[in-house]
Amino acid sequence: METNGSNSNFQEKQPSDASNIVGREKRTEKEVFINHAEIAWHERRREWVGDESQKSRRVPREPIMSWTTTYEDLLLSTEPFQESIPLAEMVDFLVDIWHEEGLYD
Numbered sequence: 001m002e003t004n005g006s007n008s009n010f011q012e013k014q015p016s017d018a019s020n021i022v023g024r025e026k027r028t029e030k031e032v033f034i035n036h037a038e039i040a041w042h043e044r045r046r047e048w049v050g051d052e053s054q055k056s057r058r059v060p061r062e063p064i065m066s067w068t069t070t071y072e073d074l075l076l077s078t079e080p081f082q083e084s085i086p087l088a089e090m091v092d093f094l095v096d097i098w099h100e101e102g103l104y105d
Helices: 002-013 017-031 036-049 071-076 087-100
Strands: none
Touching: none
16 A cells, blocks of 8 residues: 555656646747847848849959069059959969068968
């Protein structure tokens, strides 16, 4: 009989299966973290950058600066370029010059 008594005490301490499932669902809801700031950041970035899937891929174009252009040519010229030089092209140009002069390793 003691076995039945201790068994009944055990059942009284344990919640019913239905309430146990509800308790788990409540805990799961509390554990889910939604980073609203990150979601807002991605939305703003998408507005600023645009939808990458809808952008046409750029065709590589010819460099604006001639391969024979020197650093001195750029410094001595007072005329503006006929069109803007992309930053990546200018960086490549300067890195090449700095390599030649031993300034960039």
